[in-house]
Amino acid sequence: MFQQDYVMRMIRDIIRFLAKVLLKKDTVYYEFVEKENYTQTDYLHKELITLIQKGKINEAENLLFKKLDPSNKKHIELALDFYQRLNSLDDKFLEDNDFSREEIEDGVKEIAKKFGISI
Numbered sequence: 060m061f062q063q064d065y066v067m068r069m070i071r072d073i074i075r076f077l078a079k080v081l082l083k084k085d086t087v088y089y090e091f092v093e094k095e096n097y098t099q100t101d102y103l104h105k106e107l108i109t110l111i112q113k114g115k116i117n118e119a120e121n122l123l124f125k126k127l128d129p130s131n132k133k134h135i136e137l138a139l140d141f142y143q144r145l146n147s148l149d150d151k152f153l154e155d156n157d158f159s160r161e162e163i164e165d166g167v168k169e170i171a172k173k174f175g176i177s178i
Contacts, residue, residue: 063150066160070146073167073178074139081135081174089140100133107141114156116145120166129173138170 078087089104091097103126110119123141128134145153145163153159171178 063160066164067146070142070160070164070167073164073171074143074146077135077167077171077174077176078139080176082132082139087136087139087143089136098133100131100137104137104140107137108144111144111148114152116153116156116158120162124169127170127173129175135174139167142167142170 074087075085078084091101091104103122107119107123110116110122119141123138126134127138142163145158145166146160150160168178
């Protein structure tokens with residue numbers, strides 16, 4: 060339990076660090092525009108959330124990396140929001156869906172690398 064709490068805090072701190080450096084924000088929360096003005100990134104975010112809710116976390120992560128555009132600032136927010144959401148899931152849900160905190164940590168580090176930051 061202590062180990063998982065430590066990993067969760069470490070992931071949270073990495074996400075906060077990246078938000079501060081890349082977005083100049085203290086927190087990350089992907090915000091939608093009005094529905095009639097949805098962007099491709101908004102639709103991608105909705106699809107990622109749906110996949111997470113269905114327990115298809117690996118599929119969601121693969122989709123994120125397939126569609127990720129490092130030159131798009133909204134994609135930074137999207138990716139950090141994605142991993143923040145995964146980190147907030149309970150261990151049982153992650154385990155039941157073949158995902159781990161370590162995979163979340165690895166994913167966050169890979170995102171950082173794609174945006175030019177080595178952690």
